[in-house]
Amino acid sequence: MSVIRTKTAVVTGSTRGIGRGIADALWEDGYTVIYSGTGAERPGNLPEDRPYQLCDVSIDEQRRALIDRVINDYNRLDVYVSNAGVAPSVRLDVLDTTEDSYDRVMGINLRGAFFLAQYAAKAMLAQQKQAPPDYSPRIIFITSISSYAVSINRAEYCVSKAGLSMTAQLFAARLVPEGIPVFEIRPGVIETDMTSGVKARYESMIANGLTPIKRMGEPSDVARMVRAACSGLLDFTTGQVLNADGGYHIRIL
16 A cells, blocks of 8 residues: 655755665655755665755755755655764864864764755745644754764864754754754764774774663664654654763763
């Protein structure tokens, strides 16, 4: 039996890793999901029935085109998940971090994320004026434990995620009078291609007490939190941080 998809979601950086896990989960939940990435061609492992949109979030024209496509093609945006992000190309000591690396990471992880969320929020506010009966939009920012945990060999990444955490708070405060909840999901050590090069190191650290839950996370762990935020069960809060981190945030003496 075919699924009738009336709600629409956008997940940035959703061709692989955490973003792909989130997008696939929302598709399973009956959303039309617009997958996005920086490749000009749709990924070969993306089913043909799932829409794909080129979007390098650091480029304003592509940010605008992503939201325009959703409104033009589907006439509604129910869920916006800000997930796209990059790590430094080379890990350098904070004293050696270059301006080029800093600008690249901040341009994608923070500047691009901020202004794309702006477009998404304005589109949601415009949609509210049409007031479909089931329209209850929400925005979800995927940040990182690096928003507060220091890694001196990837300073630009930490700074970008700390800024994105504040961005989530700002949008939550601005949109609460409009009835649009905003959530921050803060992943810990998640097994993706971004962490594949240091997987053995992380597994050793986890075995030696880094996290109370003794395993690396998976994209599905983050996706389940997105599902919870989309369910409506958490709507008596906004600006809430959901820690998908194996308990890393607990301070244990």
